[in-house]
Amino acid sequence: MNDFLAGTSLLFGDPAGVVLFVAGLIGGLVFGAIPGLSLLTLAAIILPFSKWMSATHAIMFYGVIYCSGVYGGAVTAILFNIPGSVENAPTAFDGFPMTRKGWAGKAIGFAVTCSAIGGTLSAIFMMLATAPIAHWAVRAFGPIEMFALIFFALTVVAGVGTSSLWKGWLSLLLGILIGTIGTDPIGGVGRFTFGNLYLLAGISFVPVILGFFAVTEVFVQGERIITGVFRASKVAIDYPSFAEFWRLRIAIARSTVIGFFCGLLPGIGATLAAFLSYNEAVRWSRHPERFGTGEPEGVVASETANNAATGAAMIPLLALGLPGGALTAIMIGVFNLHDMDPGPLILVRAHDLVWVLFASMFWASVAILLLGILETKTTVHLLRIPFPVLAPGILVFSTIGAYALRNSILDVWTMFVAGIAGYILRRRAYSLPAIVMGVILGEIGESAFSKAMIMMDYSFWGFFTRPVPAVLVILGLATMILNVVRRPRFQPATE
Amino acid sequence: MKRPRGTVLEPLVWLAFAGTAFALTYQFDERLPTYRFGATGWPRAIIVGIALAGLALLLASFVRMRAGPERAPDPPARSYGSPAVAEPVARSLGEVDWKTNVRRLVTFALPLAYVLTMDRVGFLLVTPLFLAGYMYLLGLRRWVVVAVVALGIYGLVLVLFVKLLFTPLPLGAGVFHTLNARYVDLIR
Numbered sequence: 128m129n130d131f132l133a134g135t136s137l138l139f140g141d142p143a144g145v146v147l148f149v150a151g152l153i154g155g156l157v158f159g160a161i162p163g164l165s166l167l168t169l170a171a172i173i174l175p176f177s178k179w180m181s182a183t184h185a186i187m188f189y190g191v192i193y194c195s196g197v198y199g200g201a202v203t204a205i206l207f208n209i210p211g212s213v214e215n216a217p218t219a220f221d222g223f224p225m226t227r228k229g230w231a232g233k234a235i236g237f238a239v240t241c242s243a244i245g246g247t248l249s250a251i252f253m254m255l256a257t258a259p260i261a262h263w264a265v266r267a268f269g270p271i272e273m274f275a276l277i278f279f280a281l282t283v284v285a286g287v288g289t290s291s292l293w294k295g296w297l298s299l300l301l302g303i304l305i306g307t308i309g310t311d312p313i314g315g316v317g318r319f320t321f322g323n324l325y326l327l328a329g330i331s332f333v334p335v336i337l338g339f340f341a342v343t344e345v346f347v348q349g350e351r352i353i354t355g356v357f358r359a360s361k362v363a364i365d366y367p368s369f370a371e372f373w374r375l376r377i378a379i380a381r382s383t384v385i386g387f388f389c390g391l392l393p394g395i396g397a398t399l400a401a402f403l404s405y406n407e408a409v410r411w412s413r414h415p416e417r418f419g420t421g422e423p424e425g426v427v428a429s430e431t432a433n434n435a436a437t438g439a440a441m442i443p444l445l446a447l448g449l450p451g452g453a454l455t456a457i458m459i460g461v462f463n464l465h466d467m468d469p470g471p472l473i474l475v476r477a478h479d480l481v482w483v484l485f486a487s488m489f490w491a492s493v494a495i496l497l498l499g500i501l502e503t504k505t506t507v508h509l510l511r512i513p514f515p516v517l518a519p520g521i522l523v524f525s526t527i528g529a530y531a532l533r534n535s536i537l538d539v540w541t542m543f544v545a546g547i548a549g550y551i552l553r554r555r556a557y558s559l560p561a562i563v564m565g566v567i568l569g570e571i572g573e574s575a576f577s578k579a580m581i582m583m584d585y586s587f588w589g590f591f592t593r594p595v596p597a598v599l600v601i602l603g604l605a606t607m608i609l610n611v612v613r614r615p616r617f618q619p620a621t622e
Numbered sequence: 623m624k625r626p627r628g629t630v631l632e633p634l635v636w637l638a639f640a641g642t643a644f645a646l647t648y649q650f651d652e653r654l655p656t657y658r659f660g661a662t663g664w665p666r667a668i669i670v671g672i673a674l675a676g677l678a679l680l681l682a683s684f685v686r687m688r689a690g691p692e693r694a695p696d697p698p699a700r701s702y703g704s705p706a707v708a709e710p711v712a713r714s715l716g717e718v719d720w721k722t723n724v725r726r727l728v729t730f731a732l733p734l735a736y737v738l739t740m741d742r743v744g745f746l747l748v749t750p751l752f753l754a755g756y757m758y759l760l761g762l763r764r765w766v767v768v769a770v771v772a773l774g775i776y777g778l779v780l781v782l783f784v785k786l787l788f789t790p791l792p793l794g795a796g797v798f799h800t801l802n803a804r805y806v807d808l809i810r
Contacts, residue, residue, distance in 0.1 A: 172787045293679040297636060300672045304643065307665045314654040316661035319646060342733070349729045352760050354718055515760035519753045520775045522733055526745070527783055527791065534790045536741045543733055550730075555632065573664045577657055585658055 131254055134482030135490070138187065147184050148487055151191030152494055158192075159199015159211045160506055161524055166196020167212065167333055168528040170457045174464075182465035183480045187487040189458045193437050194491040196454075197397065198242040198499065201430050202506050205234045209341045209521070213332075213567065214397040214433040216340070216560035217287065217405035221418060221425030228421050231507050236366040237423050238430045239499030241379060245431035246492030248383050249390065249438030254485050257442050257474070267595060268392070270578035275596035276392060277572040279603040280399045283406045284564045286610040291556060295610075298558040302565020303572070305330055312574040325537045332566050334529040334538040338545025339559040341525045345518045346550040352514060366500070367423070375427050378408055382428045386435025391443060397436035398567065402560075404432030438488055445473050445481060629683040636676030643669045728759055744794030744802035746784075750776045784809045 138144050158169040169192055177185035200211020205222035218238065225234035268276075281303075285295040308319045309329030320326040351357040372379075382404040389400035408428035409415045418425050444455045448469040462469050467477065474481055509517075529542040549559050583589025591597045647662045647669070654660050718726075736752045753772035762768050783789040784806060793802040 172783075172789050293675050293682060296675040297672060297679070300668055300675060304665065304668050304672065307668065311650075311654075311661040311664075313657040314652065314661055316650050316652050316654070318650045318661060318665060319643075346729060349760055350726055353722055353725045353729060513762070515757050515762045516771050518760055519756035519772075522736075522756065523749055523753060523775065523779065526737070526740075527779070527789060530745075530792060531783075531789050536737070536792055539737050539740070539792075543737055546733075547730055569668075576664065577659070580659065581657065 130478075130482045131486055131489070134479070134484075134486030137183075137479060137483050138486050138490070144184060144187065144483075147180070147188045148191055148490070151188045152195045152491055152498065155192035155195030155197075156199045156495075156498060156502060159196045160202040160502070160509075165200060165211045165336075165528065166192055166454060167457075168531060169196065170454055171532045174457060174460060177461050178464050182462075182467060182477070183483050185461050185465065186458065186480055187483050189454070189461055190441070190484045190488045191491045193440075193454050193458075194246050194434070194488055195495055195498075197433055197437055198239060198246075198430070198495050201238040201242065201426075202235060202502075205238060205426070206231060206506070206509055207344060207517075207521075209344050210336075210560075213336055213560065213563050214401045214436070215429070216563070217401045217429035218426055218433075220287075220405065220429075221420070221422045224419065224421035225423070225426065226510070230365070230421065231510060232365045232504075233367045233371075233423065234426050235502075235507060236500075237372075237375075237426045239495065239502070240367070240372065241382075241427045241431040242434040243492050243496035243499065244379060245383050245386055245434035246437055246495060247489065249387050249435040250485065250489035250492055251438075252387050253438035253441055253488070257446060269582070270575045271582060271590065271593060272595045272599070273392075274572060274575035274579045275590055275599035275603075277568050277575060279599045279606070280403065281565075281568060281572070282603040282606040282610070284402050284561050284568075286606065287402055287406050287409075287558075287561075292610050294555075294557050295561055298552070298561035299565045301557075302562035302567075303569030304565075305335070305562070306566045306569030307573070312570075313577050325535070329570070330541060330566065331533060331538055332563065333532050334542035335545050335566055336563055337525045337529050338542040339549040339563055341521055342543060342546025343549030343553055343559065345521050346546060347553065348514055349518055357514065371423065375424055378411075378424050378427050379431050381407060381411070382431035383435045386432030387439045389432070390436030390439025396440045397433045398564065400432040400436040401429045402564065404428040434492070441484065441488070445469055445484075629686065630680065633676045633680035633683060636679065637673060640669050640673040640676060643672070725759060732756060732759060740792050740794070742795055742798065744798045745791040746780075746802050746805055747794070747798065749779065780809055 138148065154169050154173075155166050159166055170189065173188070173192075177188070180188065196211070197214060200215035201218045201222065202211070204210040204215040204219040206226055208219050208223040210216045210219050222234045222238065225231065281299060285299045286292060287295075306329075308326055310317055310327060317327050348357060385404045385407060386397075386400040389403060390396040392399065405418075405425060405428050408424050409418045412418065412422075412424065414422075440455050444458060448459070459469060467473070525542060526539055529538045530536065532538065549562075552562070553559060579589070590600045644666065647666055651662050652660060657663075732752070732755060736748060739748045750772050753775055754768050757768050757771065762771075783791065788810070791806075793799045793806070
């Protein structure tokens with residue numbers, strides 16, 4: 128408690144710190160809420176400037192934009208069906224149908240409140256449990272466990288977001304195959320590169336996300352306008368009542384726990400949290416058929432979990448030096464710019480920095496609730512902007528977002544090619560989030576699989592000789608079988 | 623009801639894709655001294671998975687076709703982005719006139735032309751034209767509104783990304799590179 132109070136006083140006792148805290152909060156919310164931009168765009172653009180900040184300020188700033196940006200990405204997912212980042216993709220499953228029904232205010236209200244609850248609880252857990260959990264994670268999670276977990280995650284993702292199981296699997300496997308483009312993780316051999324140096328570095332997932340989510344949505348809506356079937360969403364700013372939240376208390380609690388524990392896992396934290404939490408919400412619901420049609424519990428499950436993962440993601444970052452996702456990977460770059468290496472000693476060597484970060488993430492989550500309620504009343508009015516005005520803006524912002532990460536025009540090409548491919552696949556009812564998850568999880572999965580195989584002397588039975596991977600593999604197989612046996616989870620489409 | 627030919631064609635496309643991808647793996651079929659499965663082990667396993675899922679899809683299509691009209695039609699597959707609440711789908715090619723189909727094609731072609739031109743002429747010079755052109759394409763016909771909105775978005779991009787955040791943007795090639803670099807200096 129003393130450390131937290133000291134961190135808070137260091138944060139708010141310094142005018143420059145307060146300015147950066149507010150800037151990070153607003154920056155994350157704004158960049159998250161502009162279709163085509165995301166917190167990653169902001170993080171990448173700000174990276175060179177962080178050199179001129181103190182190490183404490185720079186890390187604190189990134190912690191704040193992480194919290195506010197993850198929430199901000201939900202706004203575009205709900206209003207425009209364009210998730211700000213892949214961890215917001217399950218939010219769109221029910222958030223966008225809610226907007227179509229004229230419940231945009233309620234959907235954003237659920238998202239902001241649950242983001243704040245998930246983020247705040249996660250920050251508290253983070254402060255209490257960083258050291259013991261880090262020690263447990265170091266011992267319990269090696270490549271074998273990591274691959275088993277990814278296998279389980281893949282089986283979950285294949286069954287979420289599409290009513291045709293085989294199309295879900297095809298989407299996921301296509302994503303994993305895209306993830307193999309570039310050098311292989313063991314021997315450095317180029318695969319599917321066709322002699323192109325750009326492809327040797329692999330396909331960056333940011334242009335893929337922008338292409339599949341933002342560009343595809345513009346193409347789909349643009350086509351509806353041209354063929355005369357476009358229908359604008361209704362603007363509504365009703366905020367959910369306390370009774371509506373109370374009805375979802377168990378879903379919120381369950382999603383917080385799922386989010387926090389998933390957030391601990393390097394590489395896949397918040398994204399896995401959102402998908403797994405959504406899947407569990409469907410599994411535990413008395414009315415699973417309502418999911419995908421504008422069920423508030425879908426928004427609650429996804430947004431609580433992905434924000435609950437933000438605090439937990441700091442634990443492997445700080446304690447082990449392992450990034451939990453794209454933003455925490457950029458944070459490692461910030462540490463390096465200040466000649467610091469995150470790892471077990473950071474808690475001792477940079478005690479103040481760590482507690483300022485913890486305090487800032489806690490207060491950012493609290494502030495999201497206050498700012499988010501105000502934002503709910505304003506961002507919903509984005510729906511009033513005619514789509515022909517919004518569409519080219521989305522494409523231009525997406526272009527900037529894709530280009531700014533690596534200063535490569537080929538990333539912009541990748542984005543537009545992914546946009547056209549996404550349009551075709553979406554018309555044939557394939558799952559775009561599953562493809563993106565395949566790209567992300569496939570790369571980590573292959574690396575973990577190859578290390579696990581070497582460790583187990585190429586015996587697949589090795590997965591069943593340890594308790595954690597055995598449980599995860601069995602859960603994954605059970606999920607696959609259940610998905611085949613059970614009828615589709617979603618209501619038939621009316622289109 | 624679904625068109626049987628289209629339903630069968632789709633899994634066949636997947637099988638052809640899997641076959642092509644598998645053939646391509648021979649381009650990097652190298653043995654690795656430290657890893658028994660080599661560079662191709664993982665991609666080939668994934669490709670086999672795609673082929674199996676494609677076969678399952680094909681089988682499901684045949685089962686649906688054999689059931690014929692007596693069986694209640696399966697619910698249309700739905701994925702993220704096509705919500706179950708009534709959302710109109712764009713009409714298919716045959717249902718609209720040729721002018722609409724050309725406009726539809728330009729919806730995809732214009733952004734590609736934008737990237738191609740941006741690479742040569744530079745982001746700053748091409749973007750206002752693209753903004754105005756795409757708005758016009760999507761049905762905004764009042765030129766004053768188109769111009770004001772395009773310049774508004776363009777101004778926001780200049781202030782936020784060029785002046786405040788110093789974001790690198792494509793500057794084009796040759797004389798356009800020089801021109802754009804001077805333009806950026808002027809704004810900053």
